[in-house]
Amino acid sequence: MPDTGTPATAGPEEDVVDLLLAQHAQIEQLFLLVIGSTGDTRREAFDDLVKLLAAHETAEEEVIHPLSRTLPGGGGDAMVDDRLEEERQAKETLQTLIAGGVDADGFDTGIILLRDAVLTHARYEERYEFPRLRQHVPADRLRSLATAVGAAEVTAPTRPHPSAQSAKGNLAVGPALAVIDRVRDAVRKPSAS
Known part of the structure; x- marks a missing residue:
């Protein structure tokens, strides 16, 4: 299966909004794949979804949300605070789903609830x-x-x-967490023997 969890990247004329919209579509496709599949296909799609969501939200928290706070017209702080709260809740739900695994009781309900929350969050951003x-x-x-x-x-x-x-939290601890996560991913990845 191709690695659909790798975030979409921008072409030379693509702007950040185009890039994030493409990633929102990619996230929605991965949710459909996780919900509609079983076994190894589901597990791989869920792993791809987790990685894409983690990378996407980190980038928004470091780059997009701080900029949005400074834009003219007021309301930027409240808007960003609402998005950050949605992201925090989604991350907590995602951690619970990761801990239980795709075969756990309640995964089907949990992934649908997470999908609804994440897609609502994306629509608010859009x-x-x-x-x-x-x-x-x-x-x-x-x-x-x-x-x-x-x-x-x-x-x-x-x-x-x-x-x-x-942005500060991600920049302060993000690199260390990224190294830990990538080592953990490498250890869990089955060897090609």
Whole structure:
């Protein structure tokens, strides 16, 4: 199965909003795959979903949300605080699902609840945050922010960490968590023998 958990990357003319919208679509596809499959296919799709969500949210917390707080028109702090709270709740739910595994009792219900929460969160970003970015941030800066988001995703943890959900928190502990997560991933990955 191809690694659909690798975040979409920006092309040379793509801006950060285009990139994040593509990732939202990718996340939605992975939820459908997890919900509609079983066995190893489900396990792999769930692992891809976890990694994509962790990288995507880390990048938004480091790059997008801090910028959104500073945009003209007011309300940026409240809007970002609401998105961060949604992200924290999703990370906690995701941790619970990871701990139980895809075969655990309650996984089916939990993944559907998580999907609904994550997609609602994405729609709020698409409706409120992204239009403000396009309105107030010059196009060339939006394109350069796509590169910044890509860089943040490369060094992001591969698992949810609700305690590190701000730009400062991610920058302070994110690299260490990313190393721990990547070592853990390597140890858990079956060898090709």
